[in-house]
Amino acid sequence: MFVSCSNLMNLKTISSRRLFQLLDLFLGLFLLIKFANGSNLSAREDRILCKDKERQAQPELKQSLVDDHGPFSSWGIRDCCQWKGHLNFLYLSDNDFGGSQFPDFNGSLSRLRYLNIANAGLSWRILNQPGNLSRLEFLDLGGNNYSVISFDWLYHLSFLKYLDLSSNHVGENSWLKLVNKLPLHLENLQLRSCGLHGIILSQPLNGSFASLIRVINVSRNRLTSSSALKWLTNISSNLAELNLEYNNLIQASLPRCIESSLEIFNLDWNSLHGFSLASSKLVVLVLDGNQLTGPLPNFCNNAFMSLEELDISHNRFNGTVTESLGCLSRLKHLLASRNSIEVLEFQTPYLFGYGTSPYLYFLNLSNNQMSGILPDLLSPNTLLITEMDLSSNMFDGLLPLLPYINVLNLAKNRFTGSLDPFCKITSKYLTFLEVSGKLLSGELSECLFPWKQLLVLNLDNNNFSGEILTFLGSLFSLKALNLHNNNFSGEIPLSLKDCYNYVENARVRWKGNEYEYERYLGLFRVIDLSSNELTEEISNEITSLLELVAPNLSRNGLTGLIPHNINQLKQLESLNLSENHLSGIIPVTMADLTFLSYLDLYNNLSGRIPLSTQLHTFDASAFVGNALAFVGNQALCGSQVTVQCTEDNTNPNKPDHNKLENGDEFRKWFYARMRVGF
Template sequence: MFLVHLRSALGFISGVGVGDANDIICLEGERQALLEFKKGFIDDNGMLSSWGSEDENKNCCNWKGVNCRQTSHVLELHLGAYQNNRVQRLQGMITPSLLALTHLTLLDLSGNNFNQSHIPEFIGSLINLKYLDLSYADFGGPIPLQLGNLLHLQNLNLEGNNLTIIENLKWLSRLSLIKDLDLSFTNLSVANDWLEVVSGLPHLTTLTLWYCNLPPMSLSSLPPFNYSKSFTSLESLYLGGNQFDTIPKSFGNICTFRELDLSSNNLNGQLFELINNLSAGCARDSLEVLDLSWNQITGSLHNLAIFPSLKEINLHHNNINGTVPKTIRNLFNLEVLSFSSNFLHGVISEVHFSNLSKLRYLHLSNNSFTFEFSFNWVPPFQLEAIFLGSCMLGPRFPNWIQTQRNISNLDISYAKISDTIPMWFVDLAPTLRVIDFCSNHIDGWLPDLSTKCLYLEKINLSANLLEGPLPLLPTNLSILNLSENRFSGSISSICKINGGLLKHLDLSNNLLSGQLPNCFMHWPSLVILNLAGNNFYGEVPSSLGLLSQLKTLSLSNNSFSGNLPLSLKNCSLLTFINFENNRFFGKVPTWIGEDLPQLIILILRSNKFYGSIPLNLCWLKYLRILDLSINDISGSIPQCIDNFTAMAQKGNSSTDIISSDYSYSSGENFIIGEAYVDSARIVWKGREDMYSKSLGLVKIINLSSNKLTGKLPSQILSLLQLVGLDVSKNNLIGEIPQMIGRLKNLETLNLSSNQFSGEIPSSMSELTFLNHLDLSDNHLSGKIPSSTQLQSLDASCFAGNPGLCGPPLSQKCWSGEQTPNQSEASEEYGDEFWKWFYATTGFGFVVGFLGVCGSLLLKDSW
């Protein structure tokens, strides 16, 4: 909705130039002023290309964006960046030559780039201005007080900049003719006088103050106003994105009120009380739009039919519970009904909609509704958008949907539908742009959508039971998600999606097979590519490297082979790579570290990579997961490992979710933002689990099951936020770093099946979060450090180290210097010695005795 508003702001006035301007010659002084004005801009898109000194361009009234309106004076400058469905952005500064246009009544510079410069004070000297639009033009700093000199101003739009006010808004009080005022995204946190000022503007019709940091009590703490006398013309009040916690009861006395937007504030308490504040006065009869979405409103749904003129009611994303009263049917003028993402429940029947013939948008997703309609029910309305995700619509496919001939967006995801897609579906309205049937039990084959659903932009049929080959699909798709189904065969048919608009392609976890077609050049805007969990084989085509916008690439769990294509180095925006469980071979490419600076996740697990770990990987300062396990990698672990600064620094909640954001156009007036949350199976805590939203919290290095040699570098101790380290099943030697206890966030540590020696560092007792430790099968010796954490582990964690002693092992340590093995060895040695001593002594006695006796017997005298 923000982008919709942006588009309307940028294109507020689309008509430029005049019809019979050839008969009008502009004044030379004004022409020269415009040429000087042009010098302040960088015009890469040629917006001002018609502004010239040549004879054919001498008449400035014919220049693009200039309007003289049957006079020789320049009256209007339409230089907004968005015009005629094109974006032509100027960059630069506004020069004072503009002051020569003394008759200027309209100045539109919206959407251009002024690089955080201040709004020039001299604009306040253009005293004949009636319309000033500087929205989304990248201005910064304070709003100049001189704008208060524009006494004829009727429309002022400063939305979408980085503006502040110095002290208050008193300069606004001089603009007595103002009708439309938009200061959205301006920091008004110190403007305690805002309500007093705007209520004194007698002609004010529309006031928009979205996301202005208005304080929570500003509506209720100010002295009471007689709103019915102050706001004599106010029709639309947009105050979304602030900190308001209540609706003043006096608002109900504004008899001209038609629209009230208090979305994304801190409204709380019972819905009944908030509604009462509006319904107590004459606003009850005039109110047409009420938006209280994205708040913390509680209680049950009020009888909204007390507002007889209501056209739009938006209560989505609150904490409202209970059922929907049947009195909703008495809102005869209702066009938009949005209760999504609350705690509502109960049955929705035909009775609720019996009188809603004007309804166009129905949003009831993410509640616990059960829909009970007769199979042949024909609704009284024609909907343009249906959002019923997580509502109980099944088990049959809703038959009433086929009656909707204007539908653009259709979301019936998580709706417990166990049925095939009906034949009539492909004959739905040609206006259909978005379908989302994910997470149902829809089976059968997907019909051919390429001929009758030409304008489809998003298809999400993931997590169903669909099977068979991929059908032909519309050429202009932006999003295609067919993951977690049973599709089989080749994917060559997707090459028909060649409109250049595809941004999201997810065919993961199917039964698809064959080699990848070399048609990635058709998708220059692709951001998401997920082909994991299929039966693809062969080499990855080099055209994959043409995807310069790619952020997520997952080819895991297939049978791909060969080297990674060098062309992938061109995908410099990649943040997520998962090539796990394939047959890729060769050395780990150095270009991964050199050319993919944004990389956050790198998983090359279970392939056939060999050679050493390239030092260039240390350049990946945003890396959070590095998994090179189960390969044939040799050499030592790079000492530059401490350059993984994302593993050293504590993150924040805004970066915990690893996602790839993008947007796409849905219909003529909508730009939809999407965020694809990356997911991966991570080996951690001794098991393999799928992580998605928590993936960004997992900071892991896994180098296990390779042929690494040398010592574990002490630089790893700099990675203070590391939660998992696995270097097991290698040939590492030396001692465990003495200060291993610095890694206080470690939850899993696996050093097993190496040749580590020496004692276990005493600092390991400081790893209080450690719940999975494996030091088995090394050459460690000495006493296991004492700590609740270490002694609670199973003895198998230390097995295969004959020199270790102490709990949880059964071998006891001597109080002296000797280890139990040394003492046992001494005892064994002692026992053996005495056995040997007695045996040899006895043997010697016998031999000696026999020798003596023999010698005696040999003497003749004996």
């Protein structure tokens, strides 16, 4: 039987106390069923065991549980003793039981194999109960902030394979008690953020410590030196994965007994100055965020021969990429961003010299000092990179031909010419394209954008010109469009309203800040057409983009009025229409934008500033970091500016909310469908 109550408090109105009452009653009932099935009770006595209280509790419990595969289908039968199911999976994580006691259940969870109560807010006294769960194979107690003193309960969990005590406190006096009582069949031990430090881990462990263990995670603790790794000395050579990230290790010398068996080694965000490893089985090595210096290592060393993923980002490596990179014949992911690496000369078609892994499909060399001309990557038989980030380097020349690319970031380089080479991209799965810079020019051609899966398009800070063509509306999945600081002219294409497909997430840059903003995107959310030469009026059609969060149309030549139905953009957090030639009033409907936190309307507006709690937070004098929301509009009046309103300068054209709300049934229907994800 599978029982999942994850996020139950958000899905059901049932309280934690009532949930445990129902579970207690449910398990008690199955004890009676078990007893009945093993006895010679008469049919009359059998029916007595199924009390009305038990039968009435069944529907309430059933409604509170996940039943995707129908294991509770028999629960409608009047005779409770014919209900089927044995509880072996219980998932209660990410709830808030407010320190409630976990019911004892009188040992009736003896068949339970999986118990997850991470971040559940249950009382620490549950640590006195797992001994009753003798068949458990998976136990997650993470994120409950327990102060673990005794581990006697582990004696009874002889079948346990996975134990997670992360984000609980395992003190110095408790550490040896823990490791000496770990079940012999344990395969995975998670001890993230447990307050462990070097002193308590500096002694080798004695005894048969978890002879089958394959995964150990002691990340986000207070380990500082290699002596803190001595406790691993007597561990079996079965260990395949070791996670030491977010400690403060200066060196990481591993005991030889486990070095040769490791397949995944994570050391990111420590303070490593040096690193050595002899394992020939290593598949994943993560050294991101350390203080490693000097030239890149000789990748022909046996320790790297099996690597499929290598991350050396955020270090201090310098010098050039050598041909030894070609020794990594199995490499799939290479991340070396934010160093000072150079490239002397690319060699077509292998980029870094003969033999570069034909499996390499993810390459991130951004924020280095690389220069030169990028070669075309035309043949999938030589190098099939589908995701590439070479931004913030010094590459120049024409854009390369990359027909098979799915994710491409070439921003902040010195490329010249037009976007025409991108007409050769044949991939149907291009989702991210960023080539912002200063030197690219020309008009946008329709052949450039056949990509129905494109989520993010960023061409900012170039010299592109001409009209923003209507074919952009055919990019149905587009979530973020940035054409800032170019020379585009004409009007805002109405076809943008056709960018309506629904997706969950993507990486975008917005509000003028140079950082990655990641969130649930839904429909089209970010558009930046600022600092161009756009004219004409802002069409009411732009308010069809119902999920817009941050439109920036500033520094153009737009005329006319602010759309009166702007209140349809209920998700707006940032709105910048400044430095255009807009006139008229601020629509009273803007008072409905309750999420608005950034506003700049520097134009020729007049009349009363609408009254609302949200708009009242914007001040004409403003503070550092906020827009001067109403500055430049000399004819505005209201409490936010120096001119106070009189009867003569109130808004003469106050819109009729009933007409606005009833005038567009299609938009009402579309918004309702969008809210539930279609």
